[in-house]
Amino acid sequence: ETGVTQSPTHLIKTRGQQVTLRCSSQSGHNTVSWYQQALGQGPQFIFQYYREEENGRGNFPPRFSGLQFPNYSSELNVNALELDDSALYLCASSPGGLNTEAFFGQGTRLTVV
Amino acid sequence: AQRVTQPEKLLSVFKGAPVELKCNYSYSGSPELFWYVQYSRQRLQLLLRHISRESIKGFTADLNKGETSFHLKKPFAQEEDSAMYYCALPGGATNKLIFGTGTLLAVQP
Numbered sequence: 573e574t575g576v577t578q579s580p581t582h583l584i585k586t587r588g589q590q591v592t593l594r595c596s597s598q599s600g601h602n603t604v605s606w607y608q609q610a611l612g613q614g615p616q617f618i619f620q621y622y623r624e625e626e627n628g629r630g631n632f633p634p635r636f637s638g639l640q641f642p643n644y645s646s647e648l649n650v651n652a653l654e655l656d657d658s659a660l661y662l663c664a665s666s667p668g669g670l671n672t673e674a675f676f677g678q679g680t681r682l683t684v685v
Numbered sequence: 686a687q688r689v690t691q692p693e694k695l696l697s698v699f700k701g702a703p704v705e706l707k708c709n710y711s712y713s714g715s716p717e718l719f720w721y722v723q724y725s726r727q728r729l730q731l732l733l734r735h736i737s738r739e740s741i742k743g744f745t746a747d748l749n750k751g752e753t754s755f756h757l758k759k760p761f762a763q764e765e766d767s768a769m770y771y772c773a774l775p776g777g778a779t780n781k782l783i784f785g786t787g788t789l790l791a792v793q794p
Contacts, residue, residue, distance in 0.1 A: 576728075605781055614689075614771050614784030615729070628779030662729065666780055674782060676729040 576665050578677035585653050585684050593648040593680045595663030603627070604646040605674065606638060607662040615662055621646055622668065650682075658684045687712050689774050691785035698762050699793050706757040706788050708746075708772030716774055718755040719782070720746055723769040732757075732770070742766070762792045 577596045585591050597604050603622045607615035617630040621640035635651040644665070650657055660681050664674040688711040698704055710716060722732040733741045735748045735755065746757045755772060769789050773782040 603780055605779075607782075607784075612694075612786070614691075614773075614786045615782070617776060617781040617783070620779050620781055628777075628781055630781070664729075664782075669780070672780060673731050673734070674780070678728045 576663055576675050576677035578661075578663050578680050580680060581678065582681045583683070585682065587653055587655060587684055589653050590649065590651045591653060591682060593650075593661050593663075593682070595646045595648070595665075595677055597644045597646065597663075597665035598675050601665035601667050601675070602644050603666045603668045604640055604644065605664045605666070606646070606648045607664065608632070609660040609662055609679070611659070618648065653684045655684050658682060687774055687776060687783050689772050689783055689785035691770075691772055691788050693788045694786070695789045695791065697791045697793060700764055701761050704757075704759045704762045704766070704790065704792075706770050706772075706790065708755045708757065708785060710753050710755060710772070710774050712753075712774055715750075716748070718746070718748060719773040720744070720755075720757050721771045721773055721784075723771070725768070729771070762790075764792045764794060766790060767792045 605620040606618040609615045619629040620627045624640045637649045640646045660679045662679045663677045666672045690709045718735040720732040723729045771787045772785045776783045
């Protein structure tokens with residue numbers, strides 16, 4: 573059984589650019605959630621995908637968008653990057669259903685300069 | 686609004702001392718609460734959850750609905766318990782989690 577993997581691990585982008593982060597969910601999991609973790613803060617929910625459909629969204633602007641693919645892997649896209657987007661981005665997969673355990677990836681550290 | 690509060694950013698104890706990491710929540714209804722842990726250079730992982738009522742690595746947590754708390758406790762801290770601990774609450778119809786800001790536990794030898 574493979575765990576949740578994210579790529580890349582680190583990324584530096586310039587303000588105004590666009591970025592795509594990738595996540596492979598754990599085998600057998602059909603739900604993927606994305607979180608943003610700023611320095612010194614807990615993870616903040618961005619959105620969730622269940623069977624390729626967005627299934628809930630946190631308080632993030634539309635320039636944060638995502639996709640889930642038939643194999644349940646997922647992408648997070650951020651357009652028009654701002655300095656405040658600098659954070660650790662975490663992907664978590666779960667087997668679906670409420671209150672099930674979320675399995676986290678190691679995260680992608682995004683720095684916007 | 687649903688919210689999780691962890692009042693301590695840092696808790697420093699000596700090995701063998703008791704540990705209590707505080708977590709208070711705001712939630713309407715009967716919450717399912719979690720403690721997640723992140724050891725140095727490792728990913729965030731589930732430590733324990735309210736519904737299972739297990740003791741994991743010597744840690745326990747009891748839901749107190751009157752005080753809206755879910756404090757994490759261990760009678761005798763070990764150096765390997767040093768880590769970042771996050772209390773989390775399910776966020777409604779989706780399977781999202783609402784996290785507290787976390788408490789860094791430092792166990793001194």
